[in-house]
Amino acid sequence: MAQNFPNGLGSFYIGMYKLVEDPSSDPVIPWSKSNNGFVMCNEEARIRSKILLRFNCGKLSEFLSELKYYGFTRVKKTDSGKMEFRNEDFVRGQPERLRDMMLKACRKHRAKFKAKEAAKEAAKELQRLQI
Numbered sequence: 001m002a003q004n005f006p007n008g009l010g011s012f013y014i015g016m017y018k019l020v021e022d023p024s025s026d027p028v029i030p031w032s033k034s035n036n037g038f039v040m041c042n043e044e045a046r047i048r049s050k051i052l053l054r055f056n057c058g059k060l061s062e063f064l065s066e067l068k069y070y071g072f073t074r075v076k077k078t079d080s081g082k083m084e085f086r087n088e089d090f091v092r093g094q095p096e097r098l099r100d101m102m103l104k105a106c107r108k109h110r111a112k113f114k115a116k117e118a119a120k121e122a123a124k125e126l127q128r129l130q131i
Contacts, residue, residue, distance in 0.1 A: 006099035008099075009098055010070075025050060040085070041082055
């Protein structure tokens with residue numbers, strides 16, 4: 001299936017979408033039943049060969065951090081130990097929505113950065129007033 005990815009889309013989003021969309025990846029990382037996320041198998045060797053190497057992550061914890069950074073939310077851990085992740089804009093058959101996912105993640109990071117900068121400035125001002 002040919003996918004039309006939006007211009008300017010980050011490589012992580014394209015890579016994740018292609019990985020989950022690829023039928024040969026289904027034993028390791030298939031689409032979730034809701035089709036707005038994916039489920040990861042609980043077999044470390046398969047995760048390492050299919051996912052971690054592809055995204056240059058040495059450990060599963062690094063990859064999980066990347067997922068959070070790029071806007072995925074962990075839904076649940078199933079009884080079989082599988083992990084499910086979702087995002088309302090990571091939708092099967094709708095790669096054009098990945099742009100919205102990326103923009104929301106960027107806005108979140110920008111707001112977090114601005115809040116940290118404001119806190120630093122406030123601390124400097126408090127320090128100045130105490131002198």
